[in-house]
Amino acid sequence: MIDSSVAVSCSNCSVRRLCLPAGLSQADIDRLEQVTRRKKIVKAGETLYRSGDPFANLYAIRSGSFKTVVIAADGDTQVTHFALPGELLGLDAYSSRVHPSYAKALEDSSVCLLPFTQLEILAHQVAALQQQIYSIFSEELRQENDILMLLGKRSADTRLAALLINISSRYSRRGYSHSEFVLSMPRTDIANYLGLTAETVSRLFSRFQRENLIKVSGRAVEIVDLVGLSELAGTHCGYDED
Amino acid sequence: MIDSSVAVSCSNCSVRRLCLPAGLSQADIDRLEQVTRRKKIVKAGETLYRSGDPFANLYAIRSGSFKTVVIAADGDTQVTHFALPGELLGLDAYSSRVHPSYAKALEDSSVCLLPFTQLEILAHQVAALQQQIYSIFSEELRQENDILMLLGKRSADTRLAALLINISSRYSRRGYSHSEFVLSMPRTDIANYLGLTAETVSRLFSRFQRENLIKVSGRAVEIVDLVGLSELAGTHCGYDED
């Protein structure tokens, strides 16, 4: 499973500016690389970790994308995140020492393993890294607030609009087009994430297209009227659009 | 606003076992107390911090309760937490250095101020405290997952049942009865939190009483049939029932 031939250093990793704190010296980066050397390839549909797995690593996504899913006692599931390159998985496992959710690759993906105990030790020595960890935790909490807001009281069209804008801004953040992208997840996952049904999501895609907000062809999306879509979404949940 | 006469040491604080990591030495506790000496009284309806306030402190609730609320760009609000004694407020403000939500006291309350920069320094010196901070962050994320699950696909009765069980277990954790308690928040806040309307919540309280799951009288709740209520809630979201 673990392919060390994939090993690429942090300093030339395509997502480095998202993973690394700004103020790290070259020496610090070198030390971080010692900790993060192991990479892993995960094929589409494979799980990165399962619910109940012992917590050992955080995972930084280098390429591809994942969904994280929690399973209720009655077997019902809830998609809690769509994770894109440069984002971190596994933070919610620290306190219980067990992953409360599972992460499944939506497409062929590669991740960087961050053994948390080693990271902890390094963070203890490098203040900037420590702060970066706090910052990631905190940012994660803030984003959850946005999702709560979305699921709490919003109509179906608002939810989908907000998701599209969110994903758009996250793609643009990593340097890709913010107006054209290919969703890596099926409609059912989008529906589950938004607390809707796949049918409703499908109808909304059609309606958005009819209203000239977007163009859709399967999973390929082009945002035609960003302003209109943002208005629908209510501007909040725009996250950080650099 | 800040009343230092309220100052009580951590070592005899009634919620200490919730705030403090297990493995702290007396010397470490003494040092922590240096950092956490300032207390604040917040009357019912007053805000502890507002959305947009600069991030300076975390707040540990000593007594009373709070709701945290995020405000969307369009002015719509979402209650994201009900915080009870022993719980921590303000973690989501670290990354942006600004509170993304506001916290309002649901009843007369008192909190303990934790200046984060000082806490950070201390945590750097005391590993157990560092781990406790990670743990609290992580636990917070895990709990958000549960709430997401709730708002995602659950019916109204399931949501309310899950909230009641959640609150019950949190009260029992701090040593109070898990079967009888007084909700400190109005119906409208419960409804907002659960993504429902006050009318629906009210009807559900009535229905639960009719079905002999609970007894309600205004905000006073007695859980009559915990098993039945748990089944309705789907067992998930039971959190930690010690």
Add this chain to the structure above:
DNA sequence: CGCTTCGTTGAACTGGGTCAACGCGTGTGG
């Protein structure tokens, strides 16, 4: 090819929202 998964669309149904009335407690001012 046939089979399965995915997306779309239509038609009918329903859970929860909306609107409106009312009751109860509390606080306030005459």
Add this chain to the structure above:
DNA sequence: CCACACGCGTTGACCCAGTTCAACGAAGCG
């Protein structure tokens, strides 16, 4: 000390957004 108002909770009647059920086309894959 009472009258009145205001906030909060409850209940009823109606309605609609989104679900459910079902059919069907398209795309990926053995």
